[in-house]
Amino acid sequence: MLTELKQHVARRLGLTPEEVFDGRPLSAVLVASPTAINSIDLLDAFAGALADTGFDDDVELPTMTLDHTAEDVVQALGRQLAPTAS
Amino acid sequence: MLIMTDIVGELRAGATITDVLRVQQSYHEQRRWSSDELFDGRRLTRPGESDKAALWHAARAELTTQPAGIRLAVDGVRLAHEIRESNPLGSDVLHVAAAWSARYWLEEEAHHEVSFGRLMEMAGIDPIETEEVVEHRGAFPTDNYARVCILQACVEIEACVSYQHAARTSGDELVHDVFHTIMKDEVQHRQYFAAFAKALVESGVYPVKDVLSMAYTWIRPDGGETYGSTREAQTERQGFVNWWERIRTDEDDFALGDDALHEGSVHARKLSSVFALVREVTGIETRSYEDLKRAYFASLRTNDVDRIRSAVRRGAGAAAALAR
Ligand SMILES: [Fe+2]
Ligand SMILES: [Fe+2]
Numbered sequence: 001m002l003t004e005l006k007q008h009v010a011r012r013l014g015l016t017p018e019e020v021f022d023g024r025p026l027s028a029v030l031v032a033s034p035t036a037i038n039s040i041d042l043l044d045a046f047a048g049a050l051a052d053t054g055f056d057d058d059v060e061l062p063t064m065t066l067d068h069t070a071e072d073v074v075q076a077l078g079r080q081l082a083p084t085a086s
Numbered sequence: 087m088l089i090m091t092d093i094v095g096e097l098r099a100g101a102t103i104t105d106v107l108r109v110q111q112s113y114h115e116q117r118r119w120s121s122d123e124l125f126d127g128r129r130l131t132r133p134g135e136s137d138k139a140a141l142w143h144a145a146r147a148e149l150t151t152q153p154a155g156i157r158l159a160v161d162g163v164r165l166a167h168e169i170r171e172s173n174p175l176g177s178d179v180l181h182v183a184a185a186w187s188a189r190y191w192l193e194e195e196a197h198h199e200v201s202f203g204r205l206m207e208m209a210g211i212d213p214i215e216t217e218e219v220v221e222h223r224g225a226f227p228t229d230n231y232a233r234v235c236i237l238q239a240c241v242e243i244e245a246c247v248s249y250q251h252a253a254r255t256s257g258d259e260l261v262h263d264v265f266h267t268i269m270k271d272e273v274q275h276r277q278y279f280a281a282f283a284k285a286l287v288e289s290g291v292y293p294v295k296d297v298l299s300m301a302y303t304w305i306r307p308d309g310g311e312t313y314g315s316t317r318e319a320q321t322e323r324q325g326f327v328n329w330w331e332r333i334r335t336d337e338d339d340f341a342l343g344d345d346a347l348h349e350g351s352v353h354a355r356k357l358s359s360v361f362a363l364v365r366e367v368t369g370i371e372t373r374s375y376e377d378l379k380r381a382y383f384a385s386l387r388t389n390d391v392d393r394i395r396s397a398v399r400r401g402a403g404a405a406a407a408l409a410r
Contacts, residue, residue, distance in 0.1 A: 037229055040299050047299075048386040056383040057401065063308050 001053070002078050008049035009070065013041075020070045027066035039066060046073055055081060089113060089277045091366070093285040097178050106182045114190045117274065119267060121201045125260075132258045133209045140252035140265070141206040142340035143333060145214060147245065148202055149222035150327055151195035157226040158234060159188035165231060169291065176291035180231065183282040191275060198268045205264050211340070222327050232283050232292035236300035236367070239279035240311070243359045245272040251352050276363070284367045294368050294394065295385035301364050302382040305357055305375055370395055377402060 010017040013033040020029055030036050036045065043061065050056040055077075062076035090096060090109050097106070162184025166177045207213055229237075246269055253265035286292050304311045311328075334341045361372050364381070369391055372378040377398050384397035 038227070040229075040233060040303060043303060044295065044299055044386065047383055051383045051386045057380075057404075060308060061306075 001081070002074055005049050005053050005055075005077070006070075006074060008052040009045050009074070012045040012048045021074075023069055023071065025067050025069055026064065026073075029070060030066070039064070046077075050077070089274060089281060091277065091281045091284070093179055093182060093281055094175065094288040097175060103178050103181050103185075107185055110182075110186055110190055113274075114193070117271070119197070121197050121204070124201065124263065124267060125204060128260050130205075130208050130258055130260055133261055134257060136343065137252065137256050137258060137261045138206075138209050138211060139334070139340040139342050140248070140256075141202060141209055141261075142211055143342060144245075144249065144252070144265075144268075145199070145202040145206045146218075146222060146332070148195060148199040149214070149219060150226075151199070152192060153223055153226040154234075154238060155187045155192040155195065157228065158191075158231075158238075159184045161228055161231060161234075162187065165291075173289065173291060176286065176289035179282065179285040179289050179291065182285075183231070183235070186278060186282075191278070194271050194275070198271065201264050201268065205261065209261075224327060230292065230296055232286045232296040233300045235279045235283040235286065236297050236363070237304070237311075239276050239283065239363050240301070240304040240360060242272045242276035242279060243356055243363070245269070246276060247352055247355045247359065250355075276359075280363055280366045287368065293385070293389045294370075294391060295382070295389070297364065297367050298370075298378070298382040298385045301360055302378055305360050305378065307375060368394075370398065372398060376405065 006017045006021055010020045013020060013029065014035045015029070015033055019032055024032075026039075026042055030038065030042065033041070036042060042064065046061055046064075047056070050059060050061075059077055059080045062073055064073050090106060093106065162180045166180035166184065169180075170177045203214065249265045249269035249272060253262045253269060256262045256265065283297055287294055287297060357375075361374075361378070364370060364372055364378065368381075370381050372381055380398045380401040381394050384394045388394065
């Protein structure tokens with residue numbers, strides 16, 4: 001399920017999952033993305049991926065700064081989803 | 087006379103850029119006031135500590151409208167040229183928004199900057215040092231134009247509500263008059279930014295999601311912009327100042343009290359004003375953060391306003407059923 005989420009995040013940023021989730025900070029993801037300009041585009045990508053996978057009713061997007069990694073965000077989402085995902 | 091809120095409707099009915107700008111000019115002239123006249127021969131009688139705190143903040147916040155206005159003027163004209171052939175209607179809207187930002191918005195904000203600066207110094211607070219003035223002029227970053235319009239509308243809402251609070255709670259007549267006069271301008275500015283954002287969506291330059299993402303980002307309880315300097319996580323800004331991230335609280339000199347920021351009626355007014363903004367710009371009714379979040383998420387799947395509306399209703403219905 002998190003794999004699917006990651007694929008949608010990457011697609012929405014115009015990148016591959018490897019590029020988004022290789023441990024670089026979100027600031028570097030922004031630089032690499034051909035479409036995203038700032039943190040709102042990152043928000044769109046994560047929120048959009050939740051909408052794509054149908055989990056958007058169950059979670060709050062964690063606060064993120066550009067120093068966080070995409071993995072940090074997905075892990076935080078995963079923790080919220082864990083109790084309900086079976 | 088009123089602000090033209092249906093710009094696309096007017097343009098479609100045959101109005102030209104020039105026609106719209108003449109309406110803006112008349113409205114501007116009709117509403118102009120003079121800071122020299124407002125201050126003429128008057129002195130502060132009873133400036134309180136909360137007046138001083140409000141002035142310290144307002145004088146600084148107003149400095150940052152200039153880079154934002156320059157950005158909107160420059161980027162608006164540039165984007166208008168880029169889409170001139172593919173979307174002439176959207177291009178007209180951008181010309182109208184860029185002209186308003188360059189001419190009327192910046193001119194009116196100059197009155198605010200000067201008036202608050204003068205009053206702050208009359209209250210015995212040190213003038214803002216040149217270095218700090220220069221820092222507040224740092225270039226405003228380029229972003230999606232509809233999002234910037236919504237961001238600015240939200241900033242105007244912050245200003246409206248805070249200035250109204252400052253005017254209402256002050257025991258000094260001049261402090262009251264300055265905050266009240268400027269607050270009335272900020273109400274109009276909010277209306278203009280709402281009209282531009284609505285026109286950009288209606289002319290197909292941007293999807294509805296760009297309006298909703300910005301409004302959501304502004305009010306989200308966990309890390310929203312309206313919580314400014316009290317947020318746990320702050321992003322390092324390079325070369326520009328978001329004044330709401332610099333708000334002084336707690337033990338700082340000139341700190342603003344919670345009642346002036348995120349508590350009670352002040353906070354409730356900010357939120358309801360953002361919901362009203364969303365309704366005016368998109369036609370989507372939201373009454374709570376949860377509604378707005380549902381609308382935003384739905385807008386990432388569809389740009390159809392009816393479908394977004396029904397997602398909001400469905401979500402609210404499901405939540406109500408769960409609560410029963
Ligand atoms: Fe202002
Ligand atoms: Fe304003």
